[in-house]
Amino acid sequence: MTCPDRPTDLDLLLIGAPVDASVRDHAEACTVCAEEVALDAEITAALRARRTVTAPAGLAAAAIAQARAQAEAPAPRSRRAPAASRPAVRRARPLYLRTAGVALAALLGLAMLWSLRPDAPAVPAGPTTADATDRQPADPTPEPEPLPVAQETEDEPDTPAPDVTAPIAAPPPAPTRREAPPADRPDPAPTPQPEDVPSENLAQATPGDSPPTPEEVAQAEAELKLAFALVDNAQQRARRAVREEASSIPTALNHVIPFAP
Amino acid sequence: MPPSPSPDAVVQRHADLVYRVALSLLRDADEAADAAQEALVKVWTNCADIPVAKHPAWCARVARNAALDLIRRRNVRPRPASEPIDEPTCASPLPDAGVENAELDVEIERALGTLDEPYRSIVVLREVEGMAYQEIADALDLPLNTMKVYLHRAKRRLREAIAERAPELVP
Structure with missing residues (x-):
């Protein structure tokens, strides 16, 4: 229907945009454009007439009553308090404390990353308590064992010193965490995969139980949708009841107190 | 103030x-x-x-x-656009408005139903509510020029839909 000569100018003219005078002249002269302008005027007039549609009686009163009830109801506890209502003490925390906390957290994070990186060399572990006792015989100058209390008090110059050169069978050092297993060690038992391990539910399930079928899932979803629909329906009915009640109040007042001219 | x-x-x-x-x-x-x-x-x-x-x-x-x-x-x-709306869309029809006016109203309602968002809201806010362009752009969170383009597209679609379905209503 759009005029092939001026397809866009007419649109601009019809939405009220500023156009050249030639466009107006063309719209009056061209039959297609004139029809389109007339149809647009009719559509506009019909749409303007819809401005007379009004809201149902009692809608505003019901909304006001609902808003007041919501405003007077206490806020739920789970709702987070707005920042303005929180105590000012927490917001007035000194800047250096916050900076120090952030720096400490960053340091801890870096340390964790450093220790967990996969290509980290095997760091010789510090001497744990067990390692210290295990490696003690390798020390060339071991300390003598403490004497009993009774022997300490006695003067025994002829007592031979303990033979520190005697070989003591040292147990093999404990393997570190990153130590690779020896090549001749037999392969360990295969680690059970998650699908191999029966879960608790499966273990507790009786042989008659089976995973839910698609029909059962669909039925459960349908029941859930029905529940939501029922809740929505109840809310809708409650809103309508409030509206009807709100709209009936002026009517009742008119009956009780008639207007006296 | x-x-x-x-x-x-x-x-x-x-x-x-x-x-x-x-x-x-x-x-x-x-x-x-x-x-x-x-x-x-x-x-x-x-x-x-x-x-x-x-x-x-x-x-x-x-x-x-x-x-x-x-x-x-x-x-x-x-x-669906074919179903008439419950509410009376025109409470006080013009005195000389007859069957043709009612048919046009039904066709407009049907054509409005075929418009997607935000075209329908733009037409309603502009032609029914008489809002200014800037108000509509603010209400719909659209740039002003985009809103104008949408408006003239929507009005053209309305005209085309009515002319296609009810050519006898075209003057």
């Missing part, structure tokens, strides 16, 4: 606008009343934060959001 009206007054003043916007989207009087009530509760709660001059555009925006939210939440689709 004029004193800001009370929330009750704001709700009373814009209840019709909110209802019409919701009705144009939902095409069902009961659903539109529900959406309008939700929107008016939000208007009552937050109108103190909005400048008075922007109340109409803001109310239209709240109403549109409430209607779209209702559509999403209840998974209700807007009525």
Whole structure:
């Protein structure tokens, strides 16, 4: 229907945009454009007439009553308090404390990353308590064992010193965490995969139980949708009841107190 | 500076606008009343934060959001364009308006139903509510020029739909 000569100018003219005078002249002269302008005027007039549609009686009163009830109801506890209502003490925390906390957290994070990186060399572990006792015989100058209390008090110059050169069978050092297993060690038992391990539910399930079928899932979803629909329906009915009640109040007042001219 | 009206007054003043916007989207009087009530509760709660001059555009925006939210939440689709709307769309037809005017009204309603968002809201806010372009752009959160392009596209689609379905109504 759009005029092939001026397809866009007419649109601009019809939405009220500023156009050249030639466009107006063309719209009056061209039959297609004139029809389109007339149809647009009719559509506009019909749409303007819809401005007379009004809201149902009692809608505003019901909304006001609902808003007041919501405003007077206490806020739920789970709702987070707005920042303005929180105590000012927490917001007035000194800047250096916050900076120090952030720096400490960053340091801890870096340390964790450093220790967990996969290509980290095997760091010789510090001497744990067990390692210290295990490696003690390798020390060339071991300390003598403490004497009993009774022997300490006695003067025994002829007592031979303990033979520190005697070989003591040292147990093999404990393997570190990153130590690779020896090549001749037999392969360990295969680690059970998650699908191999029966879960608790499966273990507790009786042989008659089976995973839910698609029909059962669909039925459960349908029941859930029905529940939501029922809740929505109840809310809708409650809103309508409030509206009807709100709209009936002026009517009742008119009956009780008639207007006296 | 004029004193800001009370929330009750704001709700009373814009209840019709909110209802019409919701009705144009939902095409069902009961659903539109529900959406309008939700929107008016939000208007009552937050109108103190909005400048008075922007109340109409803001109310239209709240109403549109409430209607779209209702559509999403209840998974209700807007009525097909072939079904007539419940509410009387023209309360006081012109004296010389006869059958042809009613037919045109039905066709306009049908053509409006074929428009997608935001075209329908733009047409309603502009032609029914008579809002200014900038108000519509603010209400729909669109750039001004984009809104103008959408408006003339929507009006052209309306004309084409009516001319295609009811050529006898074209003058």
